[in-house]
Amino acid sequence: MNTSRQPRRAPRPFSVIALGGGTGLSALLRGLKEHVVRRSDKAPTLARPITDLAAIVTVTDDGGSSGRLRRENRVLPPGDIRNCMVALSKDEALLSRLFQYRFQAGRGLRGHNFGNLFLAALTHVTGDFAEAVRVSAKVLAIRGRIFPSTTSNVHLVATLTNGKRVEGETNISRSTVPIRKLQLVPHRVRPLDAALEAIRDADLILVGPGSLYTSVLPNLLIPEIARAIAHSKAPRVYIANLMTQPGETTQYTLSEHIRAIQDHVGKNLIDYVIANRQPISPEVARRYRAEGAEQVRLDPQKVASLRVKLLVGNLLQEHGVIRHDSPQLARLLVDHFLLARAASARGRR
Numbered sequence: 001m002n003t004s005r006q007p008r009r010a011p012r013p014f015s016v017i018a019l020g021g022g023t024g025l026s027a028l029l030r031g032l033k034e035h036v037v038r039r040s041d042k043a044p045t046l047a048r049p050i051t052d053l054a055a056i057v058t059v060t061d062d063g064g065s066s067g068r069l070r071r072e073n074r075v076l077p078p079g080d081i082r083n084c085m086v087a088l089s090k091d092e093a094l095l096s097r098l099f100q101y102r103f104q105a106g107r108g109l110r111g112h113n114f115g116n117l118f119l120a121a122l123t124h125v126t127g128d129f130a131e132a133v134r135v136s137a138k139v140l141a142i143r144g145r146i147f148p149s150t151t152s153n154v155h156l157v158a159t160l161t162n163g164k165r166v167e168g169e170t171n172i173s174r175s176t177v178p179i180r181k182l183q184l185v186p187h188r189v190r191p192l193d194a195a196l197e198a199i200r201d202a203d204l205i206l207v208g209p210g211s212l213y214t215s216v217l218p219n220l221l222i223p224e225i226a227r228a229i230a231h232s233k234a235p236r237v238y239i240a241n242l243m244t245q246p247g248e249t250t251q252y253t254l255s256e257h258i259r260a261i262q263d264h265v266g267k268n269l270i271d272y273v274i275a276n277r278q279p280i281s282p283e284v285a286r287r288y289r290a291e292g293a294e295q296v297r298l299d300p301q302k303v304a305s306l307r308v309k310l311l312v313g314n315l316l317q318e319h320g321v322i323r324h325d326s327p328q329l330a331r332l333l334v335d336h337f338l339l340a341r342a343a344s345a346r347g348r349r
Contacts, residue, residue, distance in 0.1 A: 011044050013037075013051035014338045017202040019149075019219045021058035021080040024209035026087040027323060028239065029055055029144065031330030033088050036143045049338050053088070053144035054198040056191070056225070057081050058218040060156050060184075063170035065102075065112045069120045076129045076153070078119035080215075081146055085115070085133075088142035095140055130192055145198065149219045152189035156218060158182050169214045175247045182213050182264060184221045191225050199228040204337050207270070208239040209324060212257055213248050220265045230268050235337050238308075239329070240275045242315070242322050246292030254310075255302035262306065270308050274332065278314040280322060288322070311336065 018028055036050045037043075044051055059076045066077035086096040099115030115136075122132035129151050137146055158166045160177040172179070199205065207229075208216045216238075220226050229236060238261065244252050252260075254275050261270060275298055280288075288294065303310045313332050317325045 011049040015052040016204045017054045018206040019056045020210040021215035022210040026083040030087040031326030033143045075123045078116045082115035088144045089140040147195040150189040205236045237272045276315040277312040278316040
């Protein structure tokens with residue numbers, strides 16, 4: 001009888017796509033990139049089973065440097081895409097610091113950062129924003145692919161519960177009246193074919209984390225993107241925010257975040273929600289509460305009534321501000337949705 005230990009089989013290749021914007025998406029990508037197969041690896045490993053990591057990034061930002069470039073140079077807002085590039089860069093050293101460098105002085109330059117200007121210049125050189133993103137990603141040697149959600153010039157319009165209409169991402173995020181409905185204008189815009197293909201090929205689809213109405217929903221409001229996700233057989237996972245946001249989601253529970261997505265794009269887009277269960281320190285909680293924000297409250301029974309499975313973990317980092325623990329979040333996703341499912345599939349054979 002051969003009692004020698006059998007070597008552990010390498011996992012099959014996995015493709016992951018994440019949709020969102022803001023700091024939430026870049027934090028997620030920063031953790032996932034450590035699980036992407038490197039050139040030195042001959043095949044996927046248990047530590048790095050992801051062979052393709054892609055991001056679809058919202059392009060509705062109209063504030064700050066991105067907003068100025070959008071208005072003055074007629075380019076799509078580059079800020080969220082720049083942050084994702086830096087998060088996925090091979091090492092976040094000199095080049096990534098350069099892309100994040102913000103000019104502190106100079107007429108016309110002050111407030112802009114180099115990465116935004118670089119993307120704007122490349123857009124004019126190549127004549128195409130998506131091509132500028134592709135070339136920039138090559139410069140940073142990123143571990144993944146990044147797509148704008150559309151190359152059309154879109155903006156957000158929100159209808160509030162008092163009937164008032166608010167236009168523009170910046171104005172919407174500042175509103176103190178709850179949002180009843182969010183729309184993209186124009187309504188019917190096309191995503192990139194490559195982005196739709198990435199959704200169709202994905203073994204795992206991630207939505208969020210990020211501002212519910214100004215980062216998460218704008219991507220899902222593009223009909224072809226929502227349709228591609230709805231038709232996918234891959235697990236579709238919403239990664240919930242850690243804190244509510246003043247105005248946008250004041251006092252929202254976890255189930256209310258999910259219900260807002262379902263109300264806008266249907267009930268067949270989300271299979272799972274990942275939420276944090278780790279409490280924040282009283283001091284930090286007080287500071288956030290003074291700004292009108294609080295920790296998102298879990299309501300598991302209501303989540304279940306929405307036919308969404310709940311997964312929780314200790315996903316919190318406190319460094320003066322509250323952020324997702326990128327390594328912990330990535331590890332949970334890889335272990336539960338990639339390696340565990342692959343092991344289960346092998347066991348059924």
